[in-house]
Amino acid sequence: MKKSFLGLGLAVGALLATLGPVPSARAQQGKGGKAPDNDIHILKVQGNVYMLVGPSSNSTLQIGDSGVLLVDTQTQQVSDKIVAAIRTLSDKPIRYIINTSVDLDHTGGNENLAKIGAPVVGGNLGGANRGAAIIATENLQIRMNAPNSKEAPPFSGGRPTTTYFEGQKELFFNGEGIQVMLAPAAHTDGDSIVYFRRSDVISAGDVFLTTTFPVIKTDEGGTVNGVIAALNHILDIAIPEHEQEGGTYIIPGHGRLCDEHDVLEYRDMVTIVRNRVREMIKKNMTLAQVKAANPTLEYNPRYGSTTGPWTTDMFVEAVYNSLSTKK
Secondary structure (H helix, E strand, O other): OOOOOOOOOOOHHHEEEEEEEEEOHHHHOOOOOOOOOOEEEEEEEEEOEEEEEOOOOOEEEEEEEEEEEEOOOOOOOHHHHHHHHHHOOOOOOOOEEEEOOHHHHHOOOOHHHHHHOOOOOOOOOOOOOOOOOEEHHHHHHHHHHHOOOOOOOHHHHOOOOOOOOOOOEEEEOOOEEEEEEEEEOOOOOEEEEEEEOOOEEEEEEEEEEEEOOOOOOOOOOOOOHHHHHHHHHHHHHHOOEEOOOOEEEEEEEEEEEEEEHHHHHHHHHHHHHHHHHHHHOOOOHHHHHHHHHOOOOOOOHOOOOOOOOHHHHHHHHHHHHHHHHOO
């Protein structure tokens, strides 16, 4: 486990010079997980990789002579804007879509974007006339296909066309090795982390956020220990360039572009809260007592919320439930 150091903040000056249509760091989502408008904003990260910042989540885009690869398609409502953003950078077809999470703000645009794409000729991840291949974990597909699933995509064409259930899925595209790695029992039981090896960029999905405490869906197999394990996996891959700044860049599911130090601080926060709640459980404290003890106290100004889709109370309850048989 890597040690914490005092960071000097993410050095984004050089990156801001490569911004797309809106040259402003404010294009990235605020604490509430919302962009200032409903547009898609483009940030060149490094190598072949770009960050697409939307009104509710982030996508990761890799482009090159072989075509376009997109990690997460955001919501159905912004599909046209995603396409327009891609077309400012490349006129090549979308070949691959990777889903890091089953949530509809990551998968809602799957069908709209896949159907305008094209499979890799001779590849085994797409079929004739089926558009771009959609890659995800097997558990993600199972949850999409479950009866009355709240995570089902708007159309049947948005379901994965190829899945993996352990370890990682490997691709080589646009001259770059890409690892799609399982993050078991983290945000849900079907999350992936995507690493672009030559560009040295990680697309973390919802196992890492800068806008809230971790969203842990215990009813979909998520656990706090799984989140910590996923964050440690990212830290094992990421290498800072100088004094914890630069080097490997990490695109979170929601929020601003980050480097290794940001993930390290987030991991430490989650671990400290987990350890506090675990000790309270050992003392036979009830959920109500744990909430009253305020185990997130010093982190609330940065990540906490009393309103919205994910509150501090919901986070504490998820941590408690994933560590205890007492519900």
